[in-house]
Amino acid sequence: MLSPGTTAGNGSVLAHLQSVSPNACFQCNRCxxxxxxxxxxxxxxxxxxxxxxxxxxEPVLKxxxxxxxxxCETCTARCPQEVDISKLxxxxxxxxxxxxxxAPDQAIATYxxxxxxNLYLYGRSAELPLTVICKLKSQDYLRDMALGLRLIAxxxxxxxxxxxxxxxxxxxxxxxxQKEEASA
Amino acid sequence: MxxxxxxxxxxxxxxxxxxxxxxxxxxxHLGISLEEVRDWFCCGAGMVGNLSPLLGLxxxxxxxxxxxxxxxxxxxxxxxxxxxxxxxxxxxxxxDADVRKQVEEIIEYPLDHPVAVLxxxxxxQHELDGRTLKIQNDLGHLRVACYxxxxxxxxxxxxxxxxxEDPQSxxxxxxxxxxxxxxxxxKTFCCGAFYAIVNPSKVLELAREILxxxxxxxxxxxxxxxxxxxxxxxxxxxEVNAAYxxxxxxxxxxxxxxxxxxxxxPSEGLGLWRHVVDPQPLLGIAGVAAVRS
Numbered sequence: 001m002l003s004p005g006t007t008a009g010n011g012s013v014l015a016h017l018q019s020v021s022p023n024a025c026f027q028c029n030r031c032x033x034x035x036x037x038x039x040x041x042x043x044x045x046x047x048x049x050x051x052x053x054x055x056x057x058e059p060v061l062k063x064x065x066x067x068x069x070x071x072c073e074t075c076t077a078r079c080p081q082e083v084d085i086s087k088l089x090x091x092x093x094x095x096x097x098x099x100x101x102x103a104p105d106q107a108i109a110t111y112x113x114x115x116x117x118n119l120y121l122y123g124r125s126a127e128l129p130l131t132v133i134c135k136l137k138s139q140d141y142l143r144d145m146a147l148g149l150r151l152i153a154x155x156x157x158x159x160x161x162x163x164x165x166x167x168x169x170x171x172x173x174x175x176x177x178q179k180e181e182a183s184a
Numbered sequence: 185m186x187x188x189x190x191x192x193x194x195x196x197x198x199x200x201x202x203x204x205x206x207x208x209x210x211x212x213h214l215g216i217s218l219e220e221v222r223d224w225f226c227c228g229a230g231m232v233g234n235l236s237p238l239l240g241l242x243x244x245x246x247x248x249x250x251x252x253x254x255x256x257x258x259x260x261x262x263x264x265x266x267x268x269x270x271x272x273x274x275x276x277x278x279x280d281a282d283v284r285k286q287v288e289e290i291i292e293y294p295l296d297h298p299v300a301v302l303x304x305x306x307x308x309q310h311e312l313d314g315r316t317l318k319i320q321n322d323l324g325h326l327r328v329a330c331y332x333x334x335x336x337x338x339x340x341x342x343x344x345x346x347x348x349e350d351p352q353s354x355x356x357x358x359x360x361x362x363x364x365x366x367x368x369x370x371k372t373f374c375c376g377a378f379y380a381i382v383n384p385s386k387v388l389e390l391a392r393e394i395l396x397x398x399x400x401x402x403x404x405x406x407x408x409x410x411x412x413x414x415x416x417x418x419x420x421x422x423e424v425n426a427a428y429x430x431x432x433x434x435x436x437x438x439x440x441x442x443x444x445x446x447x448x449x450p451s452e453g454l455g456l457w458r459h460v461v462d463p464q465p466l467l468g469i470a471g472v473a474a475v476r477s
Contacts, residue, residue, distance in 0.1 A: 013238040013283055036374040040386055068382075071230055072374035073338035077348055086339070093234050107382045115231045123225040125194035144384065147419055154458040156199050165225030165250075172246055175290050176239040 012183060014098070017091045022052040024081035031075035031085050041065040045075050045085050052088055061096040065089075067108045107140075120173060123166025131157075188307065189256035189299070190218040191247060191270075193263040193411075194226050200263070200411035202455025206440040207262055207304055209453040213444070216311055218260065221251045227266040241283070242290040244273040248301070249293040258300040260307050262440075264410035268335035270301040271343050303336060303345065304440065305353045305409060312360070320448025323363045326466070328442065329398035329406045330354040330365050333413045334374045348372070354407060354439050361446035368401035370394045375416040384420075388427050391416050395424065395432050405466060407439040414438065419460045435463030445469075 031045040032038060043051070043063045051060045060066065066089050075085040096102055102109045118130040131148065151157045196204035211218050224247050226232075233240020248270060251259045261267040277284045277295055288295055302310075332351045340348040349372060355365040373394060376387035394417060398406050408414050418436035425432055441454045441463075451469050464470070 013241060013286055014236070016280065016283055017237045036376065036390055037379060037386065040379075040383060068379065070374065070377040070379050072334035072377065074334070074374065077338040077340055084339075090233065090237075094237060097235055108379075111378070111381050112231055112234055115229070116235060119226055119232070124197070125226050125229060126198070144380075147423070150419055150422075150460055151199065154460070156201060156458055165223040168223060168246065168250075169225045169243065172242050172290055173239060176236055176242060179286075179290070180236065180238070 012180070014094060017087070018095065020084055020087045020091055022049045022083055022088055025049045025053055025079075025083050026081060028080060030078050030080065034074045034078050036072060036074065037068050037070065040068045045069075045089075048092070049083060049085055049088060052092070057092070057095070060092050061099070061101050064106070066092045066096060067102075067106050069093075120170060121166070123164075123169045185215075185217060186258070186311070187217050187219065187256065188302075189251035189254065189259040190220045191224055191227075191251070191259055191261045191266060192220065193261060193266040194229075195263055195411035200414060200438070202458045203262060203411060203414070203438040203440060206438055206444045206449070206454045209449045210308075210440050210444045210447065213447055213449050214308075214311065216307075219254075219256070221247065221256075221259070222254055223250060227261075227269040229265055230269060238286060238290065241273045241276060241287050244269045245277060245287050245295065246291040246293070248274070248299045249291055249295070252297060252299050253293070256299060257297065258302060260302050260304055262304050262409070264303070264333055264335040265412065267301060267303050268343060274298060274301065275342055303409065305336075305357065306345065308357060308443075309353055312357075317360055317447065319362045319446055321446050321467075323361070323442065323446050323467070326363050326405055326442075327403050328358055328363055328365045328437075329368050329401060329403035330358065330371060330439070331394065331398070331406050331408050331413060331417070332372050333408065333410050334372065334377070336409055337372050354409060358407065358439060358442060361443050363442055363446060365407075366398075366401040366403045368397055368403065370397040373397075375413050377412050377416070380416060380420070384423070385427065387416055388420060388424050391420055392424050392428050392430065395421070395430075395434055399432065399434060403434065405442075405463070406434055406436045407442055408436060409439055421461050433461060435459065435461050435466050437463060 027046055029046045035045055043065045048060050048065060069089045071086050073086050079085060114130060192204050227247060228240050228243035232243050261270055277287055284295055337345055337348050337351055346353045358365055376390040380387040406417060414436055421432055444454050445467055456464050
């Protein structure tokens with residue numbers, strides 16, 4: 001796996017992502033007002049941007065907000081100063097992951113890891129195996145069970161995709177891993 | 185005739201197989217040529233980029249390269265998340281020569297000729313321009329709330345799709361097929377997407393807001409263009425009713441199913457029985473018995 005702990009090399013795409021600027025923000029809070037998941041966040045989007053503007057990464061990396069965001073892009077679309085808030089969240093999320101600062105209780109991080117393992121195996125997101133991997137990791141077996149059974153009854157979840165592009169994805173993955181390890 | 189590379193995306197093979205079937209059948213009915221990208225794999229779904237931004241760009245760009253390799257310069261992606269990934273990666277590669285060089289190195293393919301990425305709504309609008317549609321089934325009794333969701337419409341500078349806050353293209357397409365649509369305010373409001381994995385109750389709250397708004401505007405059906413929107417509004421509708429004591433019974437269609445039915449595509453080819461909220465009575469189809477659970 002691409003491991004936590006790998007940092008950004010100079011000129012890398014990660015460094016490029018981390019250079020997205022929060023500087024134009026004047027704290028109008030339009031991002032916060034439009035956020036559909038604000039009630040589940042500990043820091044508001046405007047607070048996240050403000051911390052980053054002060055180059056104060058620590059509270060942002062420790063926040064749950066960066067894991068709550070689903071990148072619906074409402075904030076970015078509405079920002080009058082054209083700050084790409086959603087991309088700042090993305091940068092913070094990658095940085096938190098790479099520096100090993102993901103709290104173990106962040107279920108969404110477990111989901112991301114399961115998604116990537118599943119992708120490495122299948123090359124496509126096979127929903128049923130993905131669900132199994134995720135449930136084994138989180139040991140939360142009952143959640144959404146009724147939903148899953150509803151989908152199975154309608155022939156909408158299956159194991160049987162034999163993906164052909166898996167080898168192509170694996171090759172990309174290995175090439176990125178080698179490049180990132182070489183520049184770390 | 186235009187040739188389109190077709191990138192179904194993972195969800196259209198499983199959870200949203202009725203979106204895939206109805207889109208292919210509508211295209212066949214209209215004489216539009218779709219050719220599935222050979223050896224396509226996952227677009228990254230916004231997940232891969234969280235762990236490695238470089239891999240997050242290489243994954244969609246390699247898929248576009250596969251389409252280009254087979255001689256296509258335009259690709260259709262029906263899932264909003266795939267569509268968004270392709271548009272975003274294409275833009276980042278185009279805007280920064282250094283990023284482009286790194287991606288080219290990983291995918292081992294030159295990105296000299298961009299592949300245009302289209303959503304079926306854009307493609308159909310273009311293909312049907314100036315054509316008169318032959319309507320076989322009258323759906324004038326429907327009142328459809330067209331739900332566009334997030335990733336199809338935002339960010340506007342990346343996707344450049346319709347009007348960001350008040351899109352109309354799905355409404356116009358359905359209206360051309362004789363299907364009335366309603367004006368409502370939640371058409372681009374987020375359904376919570378995969379946050380359901382962490383906190384299903386929060387997503388039920390958002391789904392309830394969307395369904396309440398649609399019903400309040402007089403809709404008797406919702407049309408969507410994304411598998412995740414469909415999952416949260418249709419398959420979770422019983423949970424919404426259980427959590428809030430509501431009695432929603434709003435069928436949620438992929439817009440391709442409604443278009444297909446209006447144009448006379450045989451209903452077996454639309455996968456309507458796969459929905460949780462049975463939409464067949466509303467369309468007057470006896471059809472396949474819906475699954476109860």
